[in-house]
Amino acid sequence: MRLLARISAGLILWAFGFSLLYALQGTGCAYGWEDASLFGTTMLRWILVATWLLLVAACLTLLRLTRAASSDFERRVTLATVLAGAGTMLITGSPVALTSACA
Amino acid sequence: MNALRRHRILNTIWGAPKGWRGTVVSVNHSDIGKRFVIAAFGFFAIGGVLAMLIRAQLATPGSAFVGPDIYNQLFTMHGSIMMFLFAIPMFEGLALYMLPKMLGSRDMAFPRLSAYGWWCYLFGGTILIASMVFGVAPDGGWFMYTPLSSKAYTPGINADVWLLGITFVEISAISAAIEITVSVLKLRAPGMRLDRMPLFAWYLLITALMMIVAFPPLILGSILLEVERAFDWPFFDPARGGSPLLWQHLFWLFGHPEVYIIFLPAAGVISTVLPVLARTRMLGYGWIVAALLSLAFLSFGLWVHHMFTTGIPHMALGFFSAASALVALPTAVQVFAWIGTLWNGRPELKLPMLYLLGFFVVFVIGGMTGVMLAMVPFDLQAHDTHFVVAHLHYVLIGGFVFPMLAGAYYWLPHFTGRTRDELLGKTTFWLIFVGFNVTFFMMHLTGLLGMRRRVHIYPEEAGWTLLNLVSSVGSFVMAFGFALFAIDVALHVHYARRRRRNPWTAGTLEWAMPVPTPAYNIASLPTVISREPLADAPALASALSRGEGHLGEPRRGWRETMAVDTTTGAIDHIVVLPGNTHLPIVTAAATGCFFLCLLAGRYWLSLLPVAGVVVLGLRWAWLLDWRRDIGPLPIGRGEVAPIHREAAGAPGWWGSVFLLVADGTALxxxxxxxxxxxxxAPNWPPPERIEGGLAAGLVAAAAGSAGTLLARRCLADGAAGLMEAASRMAVAAAAAQLVTILALMALGVTAQPVPQAHAYAACSWALLAYALLHATIAMLCMGFGRARIAAGHVSPRRTLDLRVARLFSDYSTATLAIVLVCLLAPSVMS
Known part of the structure; x- marks a missing residue:
């Protein structure tokens, strides 16, 4: 089961991060975080962008799991899924910097 | 023991009686798998006839063939049948039949659960089909959007038939998902590491895990909508704090992964059949596994693309649009792996390959239109038009039906032991391929010209007449193709010549057994050292028949197979499987009575079949009868292993874990x-919130925690051989759960507003009901554990019953804590 957990780790983190960003966006819009200005933009925008960048960095740190792999198969699959998770986090989270949050 | 004598003894142990009695009591995976496949094809035929009626209606403008009421039932039932009664059960049937054979096992992990799932599917499907006969079939579209499906707009039982019938059928899907997951993880041939499994097993493992997580949102949504319709709890009523969009979220949380749940097993068929017919090995095994995992996860991040036109903010649109486009990448990895394999090999244009080529054409077109629809501006134009109908049929028929037809022709010799010429099959292919493209390519055009889906008539001046007529003609050509397929299979079964066991010279283990396969699959279990054991050792089949593998000597009339370590494939224990029994059909009948009572609005009466199901469930578990320690037993080749009752990672424990994962997803x-x-949702905050209830909540929390601690202590005492103490702890744990139940009921009655008042109150009561149900289950588990101790089924070696009881107790307390926080937080914080 550990093998399954390790080869899924990057994608599990993406699923968590994607849900977190979606939840933060919905909650922030509902509770008026978009109306609070902070350093030239809104508080909601800062929260979302910071969370997104942290999530991308967290996804990349999982690359060290490849060092713990016990076989070539595990190493290759872990590498591919961690990179997939990080890349997907980068792209699916990018609307936090590019689009309007609550409109 | 010679091979013939071994065959006779094993057949006696694993076989079922002849005639109706055998049909009713058999739990054998080959029997159940074949029944699923045949029934699914029967439902496919019914769904196909409905499609013909739809196309007859749309062939000409202003058609008076059927009126809107009947037409609504036609398209709703067509979609529901094809998704729930054909696609999922068809792959379940293939998985049940084929998996143990490919994994070098003698059966699935829970044969009685397979049979129970089969009967639930048959009874549930029959209810749905019967509703058409009585003119009360569902008519709100296969995704049953509220408020159309709410009581105000669907006052009859049409929507109830869908909600209850589909939920009944989904029991079989959850059963199969747990069955497949545990079987792949544990019931493999010794030596079959995870990275030595056939790719087909990877596809099915990931599909089954997706089902465990994807189906609970739909089941929960169906329960909530049914409760709203029956008792007026306003989950989806915006006037009282509900939201119709909640239904869309819950439905598509299931509905989009469902597309991949249907596609992945078919892709598994491709990855199995294609390299054999290309006379090479599959390229990129590890990359395909990584692509599968990526696809599985990403498929859960797309559901909102079905809701792009509901007015959600741009940022949320962006999240889901990006994920929808990205999901094409892991799919492309697989497609390129298949193309690379073809390039690398020496392909033969035999009949299954023809269907695979058809798959490539159709599925790639469907994938491309999917990427188009993932783009929000395009989707805003094409949403709910025939363009979407065309896209989904290209994906589903291209991604599921064509590969399954390839699989059907590839494995027919395995089912029947016969092989015949391919002429009729090739005619079938061309009729289906041409008919399909003529039918559905036209729909892209009618959709782009503005034709909405689900309209029963259209005006002549709209300019869609010729395209629709061509589309209807194409659909009838396709129908002839499927009819010819049925005739071809019937001819094959009855008139084809008997042939050798491995006509394709394939390397996977399903071809290492006699065809058609005996009830026990293989006389002895191989030791696997590569991904294609038969390719590496062509004489393996004969050696296994001679009993030179594991478990070659039948003993005590037991149905034995091997369980292995999940990752390494090292021998773990012997699994002794239960034999033929009436319990699955009787339990499914009791379950069906429950759903029928709800459908008839006899809610109090429905408690009777619920009690019946509980009693039958306890009986089910009780019959696993082990009153003495066995110790390690010889398994052949000089090795020994314990039986599953005396091993740590028994299938029953793992099955419980995955059941709780599904349960947790529902929560x-x-x-x-x-x-x-x-x-x-509008109309929040609620006018009335929970008032008080803190004391009752604290009592419930304390009693639940005590119940868990006592359950753990019970297990520890049982493992230490202190049976008297374990027995007392089990009684105390059950009593603690009873206190939890009473405290939760007090909390609800004294502090919560009535559930009809507002969606807040309805959700609070739903959470409370969830916690109550699980405290009751934990109490029953501990009571059962006490009875098992008293009857001598538990010893320091045999603690499986207590471990499972502890698992449910732990889960109950963890979810109780979450529910109490959600219930009491508004009161404490205000």
């Missing part, structure tokens, strides 16, 4: 709904 979906309504 997570309910919590999502609660939070979604709180944040998004």
């Amino acid at each position: 997570a979906s309910l919590l999502f709904g609660y939070a979604f309504l709180w944040v998004i």
